[in-house]
Amino acid sequence: xxxxxxxxxxxxxxxxxxxxxxxxxxxxxxxxxxxxxxxxxxxxxxxxxxxxxxxxxxxxxxxxxxxxxxxxxxxxxxxxxxxxxxxxxxxxxxxxxxxxxxxxxxxxxxxxxxxxxxxxxxxxxxxxxxxxxxxxxxxxxxxxxxxxxxxxxxxxxxxxxxxxxxxxxxxxxxxxxxxxxxxxxxxxxxxxxxxxxxxxxxxxxxxxx
Amino acid sequence: xxxxxxxxxxxxxxxxxxxxxxxxxxxxxxxxxxxxxxxxxxxxxxxxxxxxxxxxxxxxxxxxxxxxxxxxxxxxxxxxxxxxxxxxxxxxxxxxxxxxxxxxxxxxxxxxxxxxxxxxxxxxxxxxxxxxxxxxxxxxxxxxxxxxxxxxxxxxxxxxxxxxxxxxxxxxxxxxxxxxxxxxxxxxxxxxxxxxxxxxxxxxxxxxx
DNA sequence: CTCTGTGAACGACTTCACAGCA
DNA sequence: TGCTGTGAAGTCGTTCACAGAG
Numbered sequence: 414x415x416x417x418x419x420x421x422x423x424x425x426x427x428x429x430x431x432x433x434x435x436x437x438x439x440x441x442x443x444x445x446x447x448x449x450x451x452x453x454x455x456x457x458x459x460x461x462x463x464x465x466x467x468x469x470x471x472x473x474x475x476x477x478x479x480x481x482x483x484x485x486x487x488x489x490x491x492x493x494x495x496x497x498x499x500x501x502x503x504x505x506x507x508x509x510x511x512x513x514x515x516x517x518x519x520x521x522x523x524x525x526x527x528x529x530x531x532x533x534x535x536x537x538x539x540x541x542x543x544x545x546x547x548x549x550x551x552x553x554x555x556x557x558x559x560x561x562x563x564x565x566x567x568x569x570x571x572x573x574x575x576x577x578x579x580x581x582x583x584x585x586x587x588x589x590x591x592x593x594x595x596x597x598x599x600x601x602x603x604x605x606x607x608x609x610x611x612x613x614x615x616x617x618x619x620x621x622x
Numbered sequence: 623x624x625x626x627x628x629x630x631x632x633x634x635x636x637x638x639x640x641x642x643x644x645x646x647x648x649x650x651x652x653x654x655x656x657x658x659x660x661x662x663x664x665x666x667x668x669x670x671x672x673x674x675x676x677x678x679x680x681x682x683x684x685x686x687x688x689x690x691x692x693x694x695x696x697x698x699x700x701x702x703x704x705x706x707x708x709x710x711x712x713x714x715x716x717x718x719x720x721x722x723x724x725x726x727x728x729x730x731x732x733x734x735x736x737x738x739x740x741x742x743x744x745x746x747x748x749x750x751x752x753x754x755x756x757x758x759x760x761x762x763x764x765x766x767x768x769x770x771x772x773x774x775x776x777x778x779x780x781x782x783x784x785x786x787x788x789x790x791x792x793x794x795x796x797x798x799x800x801x802x803x804x805x806x807x808x809x810x811x812x813x814x815x816x817x818x819x820x821x822x823x824x825x826x827x828x829x830x831x
Numbered sequence: 832c833t834c835t836g837t838g839a840a841c842g843a844c845t846t847c848a849c850a851g852c853a
Numbered sequence: 854t855g856c857t858g859t860g861a862a863g864t865c866g867t868t869c870a871c872a873g874a875g
Contacts (some may be wrong), residue, residue: 510715609641
């Protein structure tokens with residue numbers, strides 16, 4: 414029982430479909446066509462159908478897709494149909510803002526703890542979550558069966574925190590530190606380079622005057 | 623004088639090369655080979671050479687690339703060789719954390735102002751930058767020649783803020799709101815879906831138990 | 832007639848492999 | 854020899870276009 418082999422960009426779009434479908438459902442649409450979905454996301458209808466097609470046949474020819482069941486299916490595919498426990502490493506400005514950010518909980522992610530080493534940060538709570546000393550990470554991560562982590566530490570500390578996370582059973586790391594991490598094959602990294610994203614936009618503007 | 627036509631993924635990697643080169647220079651490396659660069663970023667050497675090749679011939683056969691000049695070249699290409707003025711729309715937790723985040727300034731981005739509509743947020747300052755009422759955005763953006771904006775508002779407000787930004791001459795928007803924006807052709811959007819990134823990692827973990 | 836699901840055609844990006852310079 | 858720059862080959866992802874279901 415191995416999963417279908419799916420292009421990475423398709424998985425990224427799945428999250429967009431889910432987001433859009435949730436909004437459409439809220440607006441009272443109980444059915445959607447691939448072309449409606451496509452238009453609202455500025456992509457092609459064929460792309461939408463192909464992406465969904467990697468995982469099954471969810472629609473009815475001549476009719477389209479029923480919104481609610483498709484949402485359920487996408488959540489199951491993405492693994493967010495049941496809540497997932499997540500930890501945050503680094504309780505600086507960014508880490509604390511991420512702890513308070515409502516969007517994660519809304520998607521079924523549950524922050525169970527945060528970690529730092531600075532004495533001024535441990536034991537305070539941020540976004541309703543307690544900040545522990547980094548040395549407690551393995552114990553707490555294991556106890557809660559944590560498989561996902563958000564990394565928001567300075568770049569110099571990122572690799573050692575990563576090693577600690579990998580040793581503690583974490584299998585996915587969302588990395589906000591501007592550095593490339595090295596992990597075992599079975600641990601995935603989602604790089605989020607904030608300044609890098611602005612640089613890419615800057616490129617599009619053309620040479621600076 | 624039109625720019626070479628470059629794959630989007632190559633531009634994204636350019637930002638990684640720059641980041642890595644800056645670190646290598648700090649460590650005292652005045653020369654780098656494509657394979658060194660490749661190894662540290664977990665990509666292939668051919669990829670590095672091809673990407674740089676889109677913009678010119680920066681290296682010397684048998685030797686490699688000189689670190690400092692290559693950094694300069696990449697900055698010019700990315701348009702960050704001179705500082706760029708940026709505004710932030712939305713002064714909630716996330717917007718304020720982004721204002722304080724040092725990584726942007728380090729890359730040559732200059733936050734000149736922030737904007738919000740909540741009476742409790744305007745006129746306070748965050749990260750050394752004053753928060754103005756949204757209605758002042760066009761005037762202030764024009765005065766500073768702002769071409770880049772960071773959007774950190776609730777999704778319901780994102781599209782109207784976008785329209786305001788486009789009308790004010792902004793040509794690149796880094797969008798943290800979990801919604802798809804519609805802009806004129808000559809305005810680029812860099813979508814950063816924080817929860818979406820975690821969802822993608824969640825997918826890789828497999829079905830939740 | 833409408834709209835999905837999907838092989839086939841196409842195009843974009845990556846890797847190969849090597850000529851040529853240091 | 855060591856390493857870049859780059860056409861050619863190969864792979865991966867997207868779009869087309871149509872058969873078939875509702």
